Amino acid sequence: DTEVTQTPKHLVMGMTNKKSLKCEQHMGHRAMYWYKQKAKKPPELMFVYSYEKLSINESVPSRFSPECPNSSLLNLHLHALQPEDSALYLCASSQSGDEQFFGPGTRLTVL
Amino acid sequence: KQEVTQIPAALSVPEGENLVLNCSFTDSAIYNLQWFRQDPGKGLTSLLLIQSSQREQTSGRLNASLDKSSGRSTLYIAASQPGDSATYLCAVGELYNTDKLIFGTGTRLQVFP
Numbered sequence: 001d002t003e004v005t006q007t008p009k010h011l012v013m014g015m016t017n018k019k020s021l022k023c024e025q026h027m028g029h030r031a032m033y034w035y036k037q038k039a040k041k042p043p044e045l046m047f048v049y050s051y052e053k054l055s056i057n058e059s060v061p062s063r064f065s066p067e068c069p070n071s072s073l074l075n076l077h078l079h080a081l082q083p084e085d086s087a088l089y090l091c092a093s094s095q096s097g098d099e100q101f102f103g104p105g106t107r108l109t110v111l
Numbered sequence: 112k113q114e115v116t117q118i119p120a121a122l123s124v125p126e127g128e129n130l131v132l133n134c135s136f137t138d139s140a141i142y143n144l145q146w147f148r149q150d151p152g153k154g155l156t157s158l159l160l161i162q163s164s165q166r167e168q169t170s171g172r173l174n175a176s177l178d179k180s181s182g183r184s185t186l187y188i189a190a191s192q193p194g195d196s197a198t199y200l201c202a203v204g205e206l207y208n209t210d211k212l213i214f215g216t217g218t219r220l221q222v223f224p
Contacts, residue, residue: 004154006154033210042200042202042214042215042216042217043214045211045212048210048211056208056210056211088152090154090155092155098143098160099145100145100157100212102147102154102155102156102157104153104154105153105154107152
């Protein structure tokens with residue numbers, strides 16, 4: 001099973017709201033990733049968790065807060081976002097810097 | 112700083128053609144290179160992974176080659192089909208930070224019947 005699942009598929013939120021994105025994988029992968037993708041652009045890495053510890057933070061604003069409760073689950077907590085944060089948020093997982101498998105993404109719209 | 116470029120940016124071909132997508136990177140010190148396809152508004156689907164010690168990988172009608180010394184990779188698609196229409200992305204894994212992928216700019220492919 002090479003599936004990464006993400007919920008919700010779509011999310012609309014106001015600038016004062018707090019919401020969370022969820023990502024799950026059951027492949028036993030030790031690394032999990034959050035990417036942001038704007039229209040017609042390649043994905044941009046935001047965060048990497050390796051063995052449940054944050055290993056990479058690509059200077060992401062603090063209004064994005066990642067969390068890795070266990071080896072299968074990755075959350076992205078959102079607070080006080082701006083309209084320019086509207087994008088497709090992608091989660092991925094991999095084993096030991098190997099092939100990355102992506103989820104279907106969450107389409108986020110910030111009003 | 113590693114930069115990854117894909118040429119052409121867009122390609123439109125009739126069904127049945129064999130085609131080549133190009134990926135160039137500026138720093139040859141890479142860990143691996145991965146090819147993905149992305150349908151509009153969807154996630155990325157992994158097509159092929161080439162380790163830095165390998166020269167090519169094949170899966171069905173797809174063949175990817177890697178020439179580290181010249182900083183190039185090509186994705187060959189044989190006998191293209193309308194279902195191949197998508198955006199194709201290459202991504203380079205950094206040698207000293209193997210969890211980090213640097214993505215190319217993508218090639219948008221349309222195969223018409």
